[in-house]
Amino acid sequence: MPAIDRALICSGPQTRVRTLAARGGHPTDYGPLDRAAVLSRIKEQLDRIVRQGGPVWPGDGLRPAS
Numbered sequence: 030m031p032a033i034d035r036a037l038i039c040s041g042p043q044t045r046v047r048t049l050a051a052r053g054g055h056p057t058d059y060g061p062l063d064r065a066a067v068l069s070r071i072k073e074q075l076d077r078i079v080r081q082g083g084p085v086w087p088g089d090g091l092r093p094a095s
Contacts, residue, residue: 037064038071 030038036046037059046059078085 033059033063034067037067040064 033046033048037044040046042064043061044064046063048057048059049055050057075085
């Protein structure tokens with residue numbers, strides 16, 4: 030997941046995230062509509078996985094060993 034997407038998801042629904050371009054330092058602002066778009070893409074991916082009968086598994090090593 031791209032860093033901007035992670036920042037939007039982790040920060041909350043009304044948060045704004047600002048980035049600065051490496052060259053020139055021009056700011057780009059991301060906000061609630063961008064967050065909604067990220068959540069929509071995630072939902073589409075999960076829906077596709079479920080429709081295909083695939084497991085919804087976060088990956089190995091993310092939970093403590095039993």
